[in-house]
Amino acid sequence: MTLDRALALDLLKQMLRIRRFEEKCAELYGAGRIRGFLHLYIGEEAVAAGAMRAFGPEDAILATYREHGHALARGIPASAVMAEMYGKAEGCSRGRGGSMHLFDASTRFYGGNAIVGGGLPLAAGFALADKMMRRPRVTACFFGEGAVAEGEFHESLNLASLWKVPALFLCENNLYAMGTALERSEADTDLCEKARSYRMEARSVDGMDVVAVMEATQSAAAEVRAGGGPQFIEFRTYRFRAHSMFDPELYRTKAEVERWKQHCPILTFTARLRSRGLLDDAGLAKIEDEVAAEIAEAVAYAEAGTWEPVENLARDVYTARAA
Amino acid sequence: MKGPPTTVRTTYREALREALREALKRDERVFLMGEDVARYGGSYAVSKGLAAEFGEERIRDTPLSEAAFVGAGIGAALNGMLPIVEVMTCNFSLLALDQIVNNAATLRHMSGGQFSVPLVIRMATGAGRQLAAQHSHSFEGWYAHVPGIRIVTPATLEDARGMLWTALMDPDPVVMFENALLYNLEGELAADAGAVDIDRAAVRRSGDAVTLVTYGGSLGKTLQAAERLAADGIGAEVIDLRTLRPLDMPAILASLAKTRRAVIVDEGWKSGGIAAEIMARIMEQAFYELDAPIARVCSAEVPIPYPKHLEDAAIPQVAGIVEAARRVVSGHA
Numbered sequence: 001m002t003l004d005r006a007l008a009l010d011l012l013k014q015m016l017r018i019r020r021f022e023e024k025c026a027e028l029y030g031a032g033r034i035r036g037f038l039h040l041y042i043g044e045e046a047v048a049a050g051a052m053r054a055f056g057p058e059d060a061i062l063a064t065y066r067e068h069g070h071a072l073a074r075g076i077p078a079s080a081v082m083a084e085m086y087g088k089a090e091g092c093s094r095g096r097g098g099s100m101h102l103f104d105a106s107t108r109f110y111g112g113n114a115i116v117g118g119g120l121p122l123a124a125g126f127a128l129a130d131k132m133m134r135r136p137r138v139t140a141c142f143f144g145e146g147a148v149a150e151g152e153f154h155e156s157l158n159l160a161s162l163w164k165v166p167a168l169f170l171c172e173n174n175l176y177a178m179g180t181a182l183e184r185s186e187a188d189t190d191l192c193e194k195a196r197s198y199r200m201e202a203r204s205v206d207g208m209d210v211v212a213v214m215e216a217t218q219s220a221a222a223e224v225r226a227g228g229g230p231q232f233i234e235f236r237t238y239r240f241r242a243h244s245m246f247d248p249e250l251y252r253t254k255a256e257v258e259r260w261k262q263h264c265p266i267l268t269f270t271a272r273l274r275s276r277g278l279l280d281d282a283g284l285a286k287i288e289d290e291v292a293a294e295i296a297e298a299v300a301y302a303e304a305g306t307w308e309p310v311e312n313l314a315r316d317v318y319t320a321r322a323a
Numbered sequence: 324m325k326g327p328p329t330t331v332r333t334t335y336r337e338a339l340r341e342a343l344r345e346a347l348k349r350d351e352r353v354f355l356m357g358e359d360v361a362r363y364g365g366s367y368a369v370s371k372g373l374a375a376e377f378g379e380e381r382i383r384d385t386p387l388s389e390a391a392f393v394g395a396g397i398g399a400a401l402n403g404m405l406p407i408v409e410v411m412t413c414n415f416s417l418l419a420l421d422q423i424v425n426n427a428a429t430l431r432h433m434s435g436g437q438f439s440v441p442l443v444i445r446m447a448t449g450a451g452r453q454l455a456a457q458h459s460h461s462f463e464g465w466y467a468h469v470p471g472i473r474i475v476t477p478a479t480l481e482d483a484r485g486m487l488w489t490a491l492m493d494p495d496p497v498v499m500f501e502n503a504l505l506y507n508l509e510g511e512l513a514a515d516a517g518a519v520d521i522d523r524a525a526v527r528r529s530g531d532a533v534t535l536v537t538y539g540g541s542l543g544k545t546l547q548a549a550e551r552l553a554a555d556g557i558g559a560e561v562i563d564l565r566t567l568r569p570l571d572m573p574a575i576l577a578s579l580a581k582t583r584r585a586v587i588v589d590e591g592w593k594s595g596g597i598a599a600e601i602m603a604r605i606m607e608q609a610f611y612e613l614d615a616p617i618a619r620v621c622s623a624e625v626p627i628p629y630p631k632h633l634e635d636a637a638i639p640q641v642a643g644i645v646e647a648a649r650r651v652v653s654g655h656a
Contacts, residue, residue: 060402094435103434110401111434115425121394122426128395129402132354132380139402152421155391162386316436317470319494 003211005278009287011210012273014049015266016291018042018069021078024295025068025085025099029245033302034085036098037114039066043240046265047172048073048142050213051235054168054221055140057108060126063142065100065114070142076104078294079301088305095308096316116177117150119143120169124156127165127230138224139167145234146177148194149185157232161198164229168221169195171232172207174239179251195232207235208263238263330511338483338512339369339501343407345517346488347377350405353491356383356392357409357445366411367447367506393419393444397427397496400442405491410446413462413500427496428471439494443487449502449540449590450638456626459634461590463500463539464597467567473497474567475521476539478505480512482565485519493521502540502590521566524574530558533648534578536601537588538564541639545588548644557652567597575601576609583614584651588639593621615654618647 022042028034041048048069055061055074063070071081076092084091085099093103093112101112110126113119123141130137147153148171160167171191175182182189192202201223205216213235220231238260242249249257273279333341346353355370361384364371374382385392389410396408410416416423427440450459467474475490475497477483483501490497527542528549537545542563549559560578564571579585585605589598598619605617623637 091435093433093437096435097433101433103437105434105437110438113426115421118394118421118425121391121422122398122401124391125395125398125400125406126402127398129399129404132399133403139398151388152390152394155386155388156394158386159388159391159395316432318473319431319439 003276003278008273008278009283011049011214012266012269012279013287013291014073015045015210015269016287017078017294018045018048018072019266020291020295021072021081021298022068024299026241026245028085028299034099035087036100037065038099038245039243040239040241041066041069043260043264044172044174044207044237045069046210046213046269047170047207047235047237050210051140051170051217053214054217055138058135058137060108060110060137060139061142062110062119062123062126062139063112064116064119064144065112066144067102067112067142068099071102071104071109074107074109076102076107076109078298080104082298082302083305086302086305088302089308090301090305117143117147117152120147120152120156123167123169124160124165127160127167128163131163131165136225137166138221140170140221141167142170142172144177145171145173145175145182145191146180146185147171148191149177157195157198157200157230160230161200166224166227167230168217168224169230169232170217171234172237173234174237176239176243176251178243179247181251191234192232200230200232201228202232202234204234204236207237208265208268210265210269240264328514331514332509333480333512334506335480335483335508336367336369336506338480339487340371340373342484342487343370343373344376346407346491347373347381349488352403352405353407354381354383354404355407355409356385356396358385358387358411360384360409365409367503369506370409389415389418390422394422394426396442396444397422397440400440400496401430401438406442407487407491408442408444410444412458412503413446413448414457414460416444416446416462423466423472423496423498424469428469431495432471440496441491441494442496443490443499444496445499445501447503448500449504450622450627450634451504451540453629453631453634455629459627461622463567464589464591466498467597467600471495472568473521474500476500476502476565476567478502478539478542478563478565480508480510481516482519484512484516486521488518489521497521500539504540508543522571524565524571525563526560526574526578527563528559528561530560531581532558533584533586533652534560534562534575534582535586535588535644535648536562536564536575538567539590541588541590544639544641545644547641548648551641551645552648555649557648559648570601570604572604572608575605579605579609579612583612586618586620586644586647586651588620588644590622590638592624593619594624596621615651618651620644620647
């Protein structure tokens with residue numbers, strides 16, 4: 001296909017934003033500025049960067065606890081995401097959620113679900129609401145392949161398909177549920193077959209190829225939006241870093257990780273753009289500079305952020321009632 | 324000319340159905356979903372006839388997948404609807420605990436106040452029908468442990484008729500426990516009965532010798548106990564909590580200031596239950612006003628058994644409430 005230069009460079013930039021943002025997060029974690037769990041998306045950037053192209057502002061996005069990339073690609077300012085990583089009141093969830101629970105009403109980003117499979121029933125309900133209200137919207141639900149073993153996956157796919165709701169189930173298959181390899185947890189490792197068993201359109205896509213991800217998601221989203229019922233996409237991808245900052249990675253070999261790094265979505269896409277004459281050293285440097293400036297600004301914003309007063313601890317457990 | 328009747332003869336079940344009907348008529352965002360709510364008419368016949376009246380889009384049968392349809396209710400609520408989700412019994416709701424506890428209860432706080440979940444989850448609770456240990460338990464006290472949800476327990480026709488709309492208008496998730504023995508409760512209800520508050524406890528009988536604190540399916544038994552106590556010259560005040568979270572402690576303390584004695588009647592288990600919580604709060608807030616230790620009448624610490632005599636022995640009964648109240652009043656607790 002012919003690739004529009006502006007689009008191509010923006011896809012690259014989105015992936016670089018996620019990569020550099022998370023590299024900075026890992027550094028800040030080591031420095032004690034970010035605490036709790038930190039699940040890095042490094043290696044999987046093509047999925048969020050490519051897939052998010054398929055959705056408009058009226059659509060709803062649900063994601064998991066490995067959602068920094070989705071939040072950035074959706075358009076939540078890096079500063080608000082970084083402040084949330086710090087737990088500052090200026091964070092996109094007022095600091096209440098941290099890395100695993102990014103939320104943003106203005107971009108219809110519904111997080112940030114850290115129970116594996118827990119977001120899928122919500123997605124079925126989001127899409128049901130749109131169908132009942134005759135709104136031409138799509139609900140995008142990202143989850144990992146580990147969720148496929150959960151009952152909520154099967155219940156939700158069945159419900160969504162039974163009711164033909166406009167939901168798009170986006171499975172990021174990075175081959176490991178924490179440290180458990182897919183073939184050690186699934187009797188049938190063909191994830192699309194599981195979706196098809198619920199009479200749902202399903203396709204498997206190279207999740208390391210940002211253009212393939214974008215095109216597949218756009219195509220599926222258009223069909224879902226047109227009322228064709230829910231669909232399922234498996235993105236075959238790989239996590240280059242440990243599951244979290246506490247993972248000694250005993251379950252996979254360094255050689256395997258190195259092999260996958262050859263397919264790094266940023267490296268391969270950069271090479272592709274260079275070979276097509278769409279990118280040169282100066283062009284890449286310009287993007288890297290812009291990304292670096294954005295992240296420096298985000299860190300400064302988070303550093304300057306404030307701690308929510310302890311008096312506000314119980315705020316927003318319930319909606320405040322008029323006296 | 325005869326004027327319009329001021330009351331109508333009705334049942335708890337019909338009052339709930341009227342509340343559903345009113346909600347469905349008032350707001351197009353309202354819909355009901357759950358197992359067998361449409362064609363079957365509801366396992367306790369609460370929604371009987373509603374599918375014919377409102378259509379199967381809004382009275383929606385679900386597969387037997389509690390986690391998915393309760394979670395779908397949460398998602399629909401986040402996306403602008405006012406869903407009512409019926410879970411056949413609270414025992415089955417344990418299959419949806421993830422959605423209720425990890426999502427419905429947390430989303431507002433965890434998102435820094437950005438999202439509300441205006442959802443009502445209705446479920447049957449309680450023993451007394453010889454349904455044994457997987458259909459008879461009372462988990463409302465468990466749910467009341469969780470910040471972020473409201474727990475309501477309608478025990479009267481007025482509350483069956485009036486709590487639903489108020490709960491739906493509440494921006495936060497409300498779980499409504501309907502004691503299954505109450506569905507056939509019959510009585511007079513004001514013809515113009517409508518929404519009621521879901522914040523305050525109610526004094527169902529006044530007295531000055533002892534406060535009997537209860538809710539839900541135990542209210543009727545507690546009122547009977549109060550009647551027997553009155554025959555002995557003991558004036559028992561009966562408080563119907565109505566809402567288990569948040570607890571209306573001012574109402575309990577106001578009664579205690581008068582009676583200085585209390586018995587808590589709860590069909591849940593004692594250990595870690597709502598009765599224990601109420602006792603603890605009284606200790607914290609009114610210890611020096613008490614003239615006697617507080618007593619509890621709760622379910623025995625067993626899974627509810629099938630045979631009638633054992634089931635009766637396992638859950639609070641009138642005689643046990645009377646006995647506990649007498650002990651507290653006589654000072655021989």
